[in-house]
Amino acid sequence: MSSRKKFRIQTKNLKIATLSAILPFFFFCIAFELLPIAVLIKDSFYNSSGVLSLSNYRGLFQKVYLSSFWNSIRLSAITALFGTIIGTFVGYSILRIQSKRIRALFEALSNVTTNFAGAPLAFAFIIILGANGVVTLLFAQILNLNLYPDFQIYSYAGLVVAYTYFQLPLMILLIIPSFTGLRSEWREAAVSMGASTWQYWRYIGFPLLTPSLVAGLVLLFANAYGAYATAYTLVGSKLMLVTTQIAFVITGEVLHDPALAKAMATVSLVIMAFCIFIYRITISKARGWDK
């Protein structure tokens, strides 16, 4: 009896301690994450005179906004695809390096370069691929290939080159554990039954990797879609992206209707939610056979 009473007192004390430890976190998330996003979404459904309407969304069908969405989606899709395909091959090549030290070196390189993003990255590409950049000069002098004026770093093509740079390491870090999950016994079993390398990859390796590849693709897409600093530093207002347009509304550099920015943001959040949803499903599948 007494021990039970003591236990009850203890749980009561624990409850107060528990709540005081955990509630600040939830309050903070509500105040600075959930509430602002909810208000933003709510605002997007009201017109300038405060009446519930879809006029902001209708406004998005103007050419400026449609092309912003088109540019953002196209850029994100292309660099996600590049990142996924190249990253998979590089990840596999890293994994098959015999020397432990060199493998660790490449893994560290992938790890460290995830920090080289945003403005420093954009600026680095201006240095090497600008009109007088060292790589531009090397191409001209050694390969006799003039990149300019057909190519421009301050353009869509320049963005593709720079975005692929920050997509690659992310994909490599994501795909390496999936490759390690492919057990060598499975390959040995396939080979002992007469499968060729191509057949092994076509019927066993690739299907097992598919969830990881899809997870990587949507993760990289979301990553590129939300990026702002690289694009702003490289192209500024020359090329319209969803993030740069929303930022222009905040900084007041280009005068758009703030309500339209909220509608743009809401549509973007739906796209992001879709990406995260696919990511969660595929990553749990990918990790499922991994364990």
Next chain:
Amino acid sequence: MKTEYPARYIILILFGLYMLIPILATYLFSVAVRWDRSILPEGYTLEWYVKTIHHPYFIVTLKNSFFLAFYTVLLNIVLIVPAAYIAHTQLPSAKLPMDILTILPFGIPRVILALSLITVYTFPVISRSPFLLVCACTIFSMPYMYRPVSNSLEAIDLRTLNDAAQLQGASNIQILFYIIGPNIMNGIISGCLLVFSAIFAEYTLARLITGARYKTLPVLLVEFTRRDGRIASAISVFAFTVALILSLAIILIARKDRVSTVVKH
């Protein structure tokens, strides 16, 4: 199998060049006298670094970036560590909402987070203040803190440690500080380093929330990419070197962690 080797080496060499050339070029550009008409710089100098350090805004923005990262780390520790500990020990039902709340920021582009915060917090003092910026940075960086802490809580056998300590007559506070704390310290330190390096380099939130009122180093860097490339490269080198040191520290801690778990089993 052996026939594949050349292709694999070519892939790795091209990858290495693609990843390293932009970084090395930035370092070289920052010490080059002039580098826009020759393959190699026309001479080397430290002039741009001297100019950068003497620029009146450099020290101010450096300080701002440092304090921003510092307070964000602090707020992260206060909010995440106790909550994650409770969720793992006494309130398992809080784990799922916590997981979701700390994953959500990955799905909210920073431009949109900034827009939503300045829409809601329009009243004076808070509106576009450094305080709001720290809160925004904390939301954005929570996943970096939560995941290592949560992983290290998962890795240790909390129940056994707890029971053993209670059997020896330890109080809850003692258990927290002497038993649990040291066991998840590596997770907390990794989290702190990840948050610090993410916020030290954070441009979007700083520019859109505080703008000219509280300029950080990355904001100054972007201004200089349009004005003076030499100073921009010096700031860039400085920022990346800080990030490089922090990420090497994280790799070392992770490796040490792996070794200690191997020994344990």
